[in-house]
Amino acid sequence: MRDRRSPVQRLFELHLPLLLIVLFALGPYVWMMMTSIKTNADIGAWPVRYWPDAFTTEHYHALLERTSFGGNLLNSLIIATGACLLGLGVSLPAAYAFSRYRFRGRRLLMTQFLVINMFPIVLIIIPLFVLMRNIGLLDTFIGIILGHSTFAVPFSIWMLTSYINAIPKDLDEAARIDGATTLEVLRLIILPVVMPGLVTTGIYIFVTSWNEYLFAMMLSGQNVRTVTVALQLFIGEFSVQWGLLTAAGTLIALPVTLLFLLVQKRLVSGLTSGAVKS
Amino acid sequence: MTAASDTAPAPRLVLTPYLFLLPAMLVTLAVVLWPVAETVWMSLHNFILFKPRNVPFIGLGNFWRLLHDEVFWLSLGHSLVWISLVVGLQFLLGLVTALLLNQTFWWRSLARSLVIIPWALPSVIIGLTWTWMYDFNVGVLNDVLIRFGLIDKPVAWLAQPDSAFFSIVVALIWQGFPFFAVTILAGLQTISAELYEAADMDGATRFQRLRFITLPAIADVIATALLLRTIWVANSLDVILVMTGGGPGYSTYTLPLYAFLKAYSGMEFGYGSALAIMLTLLLLLVVFIYVRRAARELDQ
Numbered sequence: 001m002r003d004r005r006s007p008v009q010r011l012f013e014l015h016l017p018l019l020l021i022v023l024f025a026l027g028p029y030v031w032m033m034m035t036s037i038k039t040n041a042d043i044g045a046w047p048v049r050y051w052p053d054a055f056t057t058e059h060y061h062a063l064l065e066r067t068s069f070g071g072n073l074l075n076s077l078i079i080a081t082g083a084c085l086l087g088l089g090v091s092l093p094a095a096y097a098f099s100r101y102r103f104r105g106r107r108l109l110m111t112q113f114l115v116i117n118m119f120p121i122v123l124i125i126i127p128l129f130v131l132m133r134n135i136g137l138l139d140t141f142i143g144i145i146l147g148h149s150t151f152a153v154p155f156s157i158w159m160l161t162s163y164i165n166a167i168p169k170d171l172d173e174a175a176r177i178d179g180a181t182t183l184e185v186l187r188l189i190i191l192p193v194v195m196p197g198l199v200t201t202g203i204y205i206f207v208t209s210w211n212e213y214l215f216a217m218m219l220s221g222q223n224v225r226t227v228t229v230a231l232q233l234f235i236g237e238f239s240v241q242w243g244l245l246t247a248a249g250t251l252i253a254l255p256v257t258l259l260f261l262l263v264q265k266r267l268v269s270g271l272t273s274g275a276v277k278s
Numbered sequence: 279m280t281a282a283s284d285t286a287p288a289p290r291l292v293l294t295p296y297l298f299l300l301p302a303m304l305v306t307l308a309v310v311l312w313p314v315a316e317t318v319w320m321s322l323h324n325f326i327l328f329k330p331r332n333v334p335f336i337g338l339g340n341f342w343r344l345l346h347d348e349v350f351w352l353s354l355g356h357s358l359v360w361i362s363l364v365v366g367l368q369f370l371l372g373l374v375t376a377l378l379l380n381q382t383f384w385w386r387s388l389a390r391s392l393v394i395i396p397w398a399l400p401s402v403i404i405g406l407t408w409t410w411m412y413d414f415n416v417g418v419l420n421d422v423l424i425r426f427g428l429i430d431k432p433v434a435w436l437a438q439p440d441s442a443f444f445s446i447v448v449a450l451i452w453q454g455f456p457f458f459a460v461t462i463l464a465g466l467q468t469i470s471a472e473l474y475e476a477a478d479m480d481g482a483t484r485f486q487r488l489r490f491i492t493l494p495a496i497a498d499v500i501a502t503a504l505l506l507r508t509i510w511v512a513n514s515l516d517v518i519l520v521m522t523g524g525g526p527g528y529s530t531y532t533l534p535l536y537a538f539l540k541a542y543s544g545m546e547f548g549y550g551s552a553l554a555i556m557l558t559l560l561l562l563l564v565v566f567i568y569v570r571r572a573a574r575e576l577d578q
Binding site: 010014015017018021022024025026028029031032035043044045046047048086089090091093094096097098100101103106107109110111112113114115116118119120121122123124125126127128130131146147149150153154157182207210211212213214218228231232235242245246249252253256257259260261264268 | 292294295296298299301302303305306308309310311312313314316317320327371374375378379381383389391392393394395396397398399400401402403405406407408409410411413415416417418421424425452455456460461464509512513515516519520534537538541542547550551553554555557558561565568569572573
């Protein structure tokens with residue numbers, strides 16, 4: 001479609017409105033990062049000092065040296081990696097079955113995985129707490145990883161099924177004619193081709209698990225506290241130390257933003273394939 | 279498939295998909311289906327966490343209590359306003375963003391990447407940055423509004439019942455509009471240029487193109503995105519929990535938050551479960567419509 005609008009028209013109808021939207025999207029994020037490198041004097045200044053004379057890393061030093069935040073980062077890393085591996089590990093075979101086999105109960109089971117992804121968290125989290133307490137998994141890595149698999153597994157199954165559906169069945173059948181078993185087909189044919197989809201899905205689970213707050217708060221105690229739970233506790237504890245809080249926020253947000261930007265194109269096409277396909 | 283059935287006996291072929299599904303089913307059974315059954319059981323009992331030996335069966339007593347609970351009706355009302363405001367405004371802003379991004383200009387791919395960022399952030403960070411910006415003493419929002427002359431003196435955004443609710447709505451719109459933007463954009467990109475060329479030849483105005491070509495073509499995408507987002511927003515409670523914890527008073531209570539707080543702070547797991555089930559029942563229709571649409575894909 002050719003655009004017959006004049007440059008001035010394009011400025012007011014395209015560039016300026018979009019610039020405003022980008023500023024809205026980015027503003028709070030940038031403001032958080034800016035605050036984390038200001039001195040306490042600049043943070044507490046009124047009227048607000050937008051561009052201070054000097055920047056500082058003191059809040060980052062204080063955060064990593066005087067609080068448990070370093071350990072919390074490690075906990076979150078372990079949990080998000082675990083949720084990612086568990087989610088992909090059980091979902092890949094399931095997705096293969098959904099994509100390649102027509103069997104009794106297929107429709108029902110697939111619908112089930114879709115429906116449980118829509119369940120309110122409060123419906124699951126209350127009894128899950130009681131359950132974890134009874135079997136001694138409260139405040140352990142495996143407990144929180146299992147908690148996160150409530151969203152990781154159904155999501156991965158749907159994503160991976162649609163990725164595997166996109167692989168032509170001829171590939172499987174050619175391999176079978178050459179004498180490959182089902183497991184060999186999955187490992188040697190499907191796995192390499194579906195790898196980009198697997199990575200995208202894995203990164204999305206990692207980000208979601210890293211960001212998750214409610215399960216992590218309910219199911220953790222002193223031992224395996226994640227960054228999101230720790231930050232929320234800091235907000236209560238260091239209520240007006242915005243430098244420290246925004247430094248923690250920046251350290252939490254930066255890695256997931258980068259990961260998200262890395263996969264966003266493919267992620268969106270995966271997430272929307274169902275909606276967009278006509 | 280003929281080669282496979284020659285080498286493998288028929289019964290094994292039938293079993294294989296179930297074996298592949300077994301691990302996923304076991305995990306789901308343990309962490310979703312069993313807990314949900316447990317929730318139903320708890321909702322029929324007067325289960326208070328610190329009285330584990332005294333859990334009397336009270337039938338639908340919790341649900342009866344709920345119907346006479348003012349806070350339940352208040353939370354339900356908030357939830358309805360909350361969902362329509364948040365989802366509606368996220369959608370409108372997302373649609374405008376998508377229509378802008380669907381044009382050709384030099385910084386398009388940069389804009390697309392930047393707009394998506396709020397989507398990647400955890401609710402705790404959303405709570406933190408917005409609480410910081412809404413700060414009464416040194417918050418940037420008060421400063422900007424005063425500089426532009428929109429307010430005379432600082433406002434305590436999160437401390438007053440009226441403004442607290444809408445302040446959280448704004449934070450949630452910020453978090454959710456990128457989802458609509460990228461989903462709708464993906465839909466827009468499937469519309470063939472020929473349609474627009476034909477409309478141009480017929481002398482259609484830009485509004486007519488939007489009304490008669492663009493919107494009908496993405497109606498399906500929009501419907502799916504709206505359903506999905508309604509379910510998410512209806513279920514989400516973490517941003518409110520982080521920003522106000524439901525306060526001041528009950529002014530930012532929504533249904534899932536109330537259910538959660540009853541169980542978490544009040545230790546009333548039975549009543550909290552009944553509230554959670556009520557929320558699920560109310561959402562069931564939306565979930566049903568969404569699942570029916572998504573299930574169309576199953577047989578491909």
